[in-house]
Amino acid sequence: MPNLSGFPRTQPTLLDRIRKIVGPQGMITDARDLEPYAVDWRDYFHGATPAVVRPAATAEVAQVVAICAEARVGIVPQGGNTGMCGGATPSPAGDEIVLNLGRMNRIREVDALNNTIAVDAGCILANIQQAASQADRFFPLSLGAEGSCQIGGNLATNAGGVNVLRYGNARDLVLGLEVVLPDGRVWDGMRSLRKDNTGYDLKHLFVGAEGTLGVITAAVLKLFPRPRSTVTAWASIPSPAAALELLALLRNHCGDKITAFELISRNCLDLVLAHIPGTRAPFSVPRPWHVLTDVSDVRAGGALRDALEQAFAAAMDSGLADDVIIAENEAQARGLWRLRESIPEAARSETGMLYRHDVSVAVSRIPAFIEEAERMLAARFPGARTICFGHLGDGNLHYNTFVPGRARRDAAARDARDVAGAVYDIVHRHHGSFSAEHGIGMAKRVELARYKSGPELDVMRMLKRTLDPHNIMNPGKVLPED
Numbered sequence: 001m002p003n004l005s006g007f008p009r010t011q012p013t014l015l016d017r018i019r020k021i022v023g024p025q026g027m028i029t030d031a032r033d034l035e036p037y038a039v040d041w042r043d044y045f046h047g048a049t050p051a052v053v054r055p056a057a058t059a060e061v062a063q064v065v066a067i068c069a070e071a072r073v074g075i076v077p078q079g080g081n082t083g084m085c086g087g088a089t090p091s092p093a094g095d096e097i098v099l100n101l102g103r104m105n106r107i108r109e110v111d112a113l114n115n116t117i118a119v120d121a122g123c124i125l126a127n128i129q130q131a132a133s134q135a136d137r138f139f140p141l142s143l144g145a146e147g148s149c150q151i152g153g154n155l156a157t158n159a160g161g162v163n164v165l166r167y168g169n170a171r172d173l174v175l176g177l178e179v180v181l182p183d184g185r186v187w188d189g190m191r192s193l194r195k196d197n198t199g200y201d202l203k204h205l206f207v208g209a210e211g212t213l214g215v216i217t218a219a220v221l222k223l224f225p226r227p228r229s230t231v232t233a234w235a236s237i238p239s240p241a242a243a244l245e246l247l248a249l250l251r252n253h254c255g256d257k258i259t260a261f262e263l264i265s266r267n268c269l270d271l272v273l274a275h276i277p278g279t280r281a282p283f284s285v286p287r288p289w290h291v292l293t294d295v296s297d298v299r300a301g302g303a304l305r306d307a308l309e310q311a312f313a314a315a316m317d318s319g320l321a322d323d324v325i326i327a328e329n330e331a332q333a334r335g336l337w338r339l340r341e342s343i344p345e346a347a348r349s350e351t352g353m354l355y356r357h358d359v360s361v362a363v364s365r366i367p368a369f370i371e372e373a374e375r376m377l378a379a380r381f382p383g384a385r386t387i388c389f390g391h392l393g394d395g396n397l398h399y400n401t402f403v404p405g406r407a408r409r410d411a412a413a414r415d416a417r418d419v420a421g422a423v424y425d426i427v428h429r430h431h432g433s434f435s436a437e438h439g440i441g442m443a444k445r446v447e448l449a450r451y452k453s454g455p456e457l458d459v460m461r462m463l464k465r466t467l468d469p470h471n472i473m474n475p476g477k478v479l480p481e482d
Helices: 014-022 031-038 058-071 125-134 151-156 240-257 266-275 303-317 330-341 343-349 363-380 411-415 418-429 445-451 454-467
Strands: 074-078 096-100 107-111 116-120 174-180 186-189 215-222 229-237 258-265 289-297 323-326 352-355 358-360 385-391 396-407
Touching: 014 058, 031 096, 058 074, 058 096, 058 174, 058 186, 058 215, 074 151, 074 215, 107 125, 116 125, 125 151, 151 215, 229 240, 229 303, 229 330, 240 258, 240 289, 240 303, 240 363, 258 266, 258 330, 266 289, 266 343, 266 385, 289 303, 289 330, 303 323, 330 343, 343 385, 343 396, 352 418, 358 418, 363 385, 363 396, 363 418, 396 411, 396 418, 418 445
Parallel strands: 074 096
Antiparallel strands: 107 116, 116 215, 174 186, 174 215, 229 289, 229 323, 258 289, 258 385, 352 396, 358 396, 385 396
16 A cells, blocks of 8 residues: 655655646645545545645646656545545545546537537536536436536446436446546547447446546546426325336336436435425325436427326326326426435434445335345344435435434444445345445445455456556555455
């Protein structure tokens, strides 16, 4: 592992050399100013760093990486620092620099005819969505942190979000990448081609690698026709099994126009109503489960709403839905989505220790997984309260758990893996994944070692050693210790 002895003590020091590259505005060294960059969004992982380096161009990134490679100093690539697994947090040892790409925020090119947009890695996701809209196009990646997360981090973690059902996750939305390799060389893979069958598809090495193989500095992303009509509906339902049948029914009525289909438990809604000002329950009668769905079409008009109304009428006749609200306007739709998007913030407002589980199973197995997990938690952790919500349409649930008597500030409770292990064992039995869209970071390295097969881990380690033989790229993340 790199350590502070890797920082040269003679003049010019490593930090002096880096400062000459990025300029005074491109380096932060004051202890108070460094603090926000050394703590993760959840306030779970706390690190230290001698400097946050903020380059303004790919050439500067390349020079910084080359200097760190020469000195064997670790680099922690960081975007908006909104991750859930500590993948962008430096080590507590203070022996790594943080390479924050927030200054690299140019929209390089919008090609409406080719339905592509080329962007710097530091572009905020919402700004990319806006640039696409201004060109009468649509960029579908959408998640709760889109006002602050950056596309480089989205790609590095293979982010999902609410529109995966129709458009796929981040990996499905990228056509080309620009990457600074661990030796400082730049791989220019900024191709905007749908077909390019010229050997290994290198971009997929770096999407989802969390900065352990190189630094993503730019990307070419897919755009789509801008929807002209969108209809949002919130329904209360009796069970997750009913939600699954409701999804099938909606598909029969609306086809591939279903953009999002979210499952939300009553505990989630109660948390939001308790902690998020200005929110209100969609229905006066409490229900155990809810779904929130969006359907959209490139054509304007009322046909989409008619189809959705017919689908929910059939759902209520067959007992798949108890109550339904179909938003009358955009403001009402935003209010319904605010309930869903505020769940993580509301959960943070609780004082107890929340064990977060970002899991996925086959869509058809979701009801069985929830039933088995609920039964197990009740038996092993009496009084446990689950906060279950997520993207039922693509099989991704955020299955989070409060355990009575465990406090967030209690290190023993925070580091305990008994709850996660019990949940992940059930996920594994259902042939699912213990990390659907949040990545591995520092938080899930133990699980990677436990659930990944030997050949999978061996290949991952071979790739890491080949590309980054000195382990300077985001050391201590993703891969478990040998």
